[in-house]
Amino acid sequence: MNPFDYHLYLVTDENACLGRDLLWVVEEAVKGGVDIVQLREKQMDSAAFITRACRLKALLDKYNVPLIINDNLPVAIAADAHGIHVGNSDMPPVTVRSKWNDTAILGYSIEYEAQLGTAHAAVADYLALSPVFSTTTKTDTVTEWGLEGVARIRQLTGKPLVAIGNISADNAGAIIQAGADCLAVVSAICSAASPAKAAEALREKIIQHKS
Numbered sequence: 001m002n003p004f005d006y007h008l009y010l011v012t013d014e015n016a017c018l019g020r021d022l023l024w025v026v027e028e029a030v031k032g033g034v035d036i037v038q039l040r041e042k043q044m045d046s047a048a049f050i051t052r053a054c055r056l057k058a059l060l061d062k063y064n065v066p067l068i069i070n071d072n073l074p075v076a077i078a079a080d081a082h083g084i085h086v087g088n089s090d091m092p093p094v095t096v097r098s099k100w101n102d103t104a105i106l107g108y109s110i111e112y113e114a115q116l117g118t119a120h121a122a123v124a125d126y127l128a129l130s131p132v133f134s135t136t137t138k139t140d141t142v143t144e145w146g147l148e149g150v151a152r153i154r155q156l157t158g159k160p161l162v163a164i165g166n167i168s169a170d171n172a173g174a175i176i177q178a179g180a181d182c183l184a185v186v187s188a189i190c191s192a193a194s195p196a197k198a199a200e201a202l203r204e205k206i207i208q209h210k211s
Helices: 020-034 046-061 075-077 092-100 113-117 117-123 148-154 172-177 197-207
Strands: 007-011 038-041 067-070 084-087 103-112 127-131 160-165 180-186
Touching: 007 020, 007 197, 020 038, 020 046, 020 197, 038 046, 046 067, 046 075, 067 075, 067 113, 075 084, 084 092, 092 117, 092 172, 103 113, 103 117, 113 148, 127 148, 148 160, 148 172, 148 180, 172 180, 172 197, 180 197
Parallel strands: 007 038, 007 180, 038 067, 067 084, 084 103, 103 127, 127 160, 160 180
Antiparallel strands: none
C-alpha cells in the first residue's frame, strides 16, 4: 500500500467554477498548492466522463499531481487514473480492490464511527470524513462530524484522514489540529476569484498547523 502523503485535495465541481473552464480552474489551483485532484461528474455520461478524465490527467501529469476518479471504476481504469474514491452508496471498497487491485489510491467516505471496523475501511488507503461541516454541495450525508468528530476518529484509526465539507482558510488550521491529515475543498477554491491564491492560502494554513 502506498503512503497517502497529501495536504490539499481539490474535488471538482463544474457548477462551482462559475462558468470558467474546469481545466483552467484546476491548473490554477495546482499552481497555488493543490497536490491531489478528484474529478467528480455525477451527471455526465461515461464517454464524456472518460474524455474529460483523460484531458485532466494529461494536465495533472505535467505537475506530477495524481488524479482520483469519483465513483466510476470503468472511467478510472480507462483514463489510467491514479485512484478512485467511493462513498456509502457507491461500489464498496472491497469490490473495487477485487476488480482493480493495482490501484494506487483507494479512498472511502465514512459517515458512521462503526464503519471504522469494517473490511471496507481496512482496504482503503485513506478515509474521508464527510462532511466535517454541512455544505450545500453534498446534501445526502448523515453525520456532520465537526471538530470533535475529527478528533475522536483520529484516536480510533491510524489511517490517513481527509476532511471535507465547508472548509475554508478560516477553519483549515483548526481541522488540521483536530487530527485531519489532508483537507478536501470544493467551493473555496473552485468559486474563488483566484483559485491559485485561494489554494495558496489554504495550503499555508495546513502547513502552519501540521504537527
